[in-house]
Amino acid sequence: MVRLGDEYVFPSPRSADKHGIVAYGGDLDPERIIEAYKNGIFPWFESDQNLLWWSPDPRMILYPSKIKVSKSLKSFIKKSPFKITFNSDFEEVINSCSNIKRLGQKGTWITDGLKDSFLKLHEMGLAMSVEVWENSEIVGGLYGLDLGDVFCGESMFSKSSNSSKVALVALSAELKKNKYKFIDCQIPTEHLKSMGGEKISRNDFLKLLIK
Numbered sequence: 105m106v107r108l109g110d111e112y113v114f115p116s117p118r119s120a121d122k123h124g125i126v127a128y129g130g131d132l133d134p135e136r137i138i139e140a141y142k143n144g145i146f147p148w149f150e151s152d153q154n155l156l157w158w159s160p161d162p163r164m165i166l167y168p169s170k171i172k173v174s175k176s177l178k179s180f181i182k183k184s185p186f187k188i189t190f191n192s193d194f195e196e197v198i199n200s201c202s203n204i205k206r207l208g209q210k211g212t213w214i215t216d217g218l219k220d221s222f223l224k225l226h227e228m229g230l231a232m233s234v235e236v237w238e239n240s241e242i243v244g245g246l247y248g249l250d251l252g253d254v255f256c257g258e259s260m261f262s263k264s265s266n267s268s269k270v271a272l273v274a275l276s277a278e279l280k281k282n283k284y285k286f287i288d289c290q291i292p293t294e295h296l297k298s299m300g301g302e303k304i305s306r307n308d309f310l311k312l313l314i315k
Contacts, residue, residue, distance in 0.1 A: 117159030124160030132221040152217035161306035164289040168280035172300040187237040197233040197245040201259035236267040256288040
């Protein structure tokens, strides 16, 4: 495992250890984060003082055109009172993602340092959010890094039934319209698998990323 220096240079993601860790250290400068994602690497840690950089094998991706929307979800969306927006309140979305309680997790990897970096990336036009509104309240959403033809999903949250699923469906439709290649879901989960997420090898992911 390599310790990162001052330069925004990463070792090959193929050099990751058996857990998927490529490197440690460095900082959360937006330029470093962009360089990481362009190379198939992302930050995931519990403390801003102990940064870890990952490229897991396998990886999960979701093709926007292949998202699975169940009959019940389709029916819900048709009748739903939800309103969908993009980038209308990025800060609220990232704060909600960091505060939401998740089964089996004591805390959050969305630290203050990571929030600050993604807020800067959003100001640069490189991080995007989806908001799901019920009346005047944001009840669900997601955010991630926008590489231009690949969306790197970071986190989602739901305060109302199905709201995060609705956000993902809306994001997929938008990305499909704009000819994005895929959504990088990073770590495989059963929830994402149920919505069309596919596990692929790290090598295949890296080939798709640079194609």
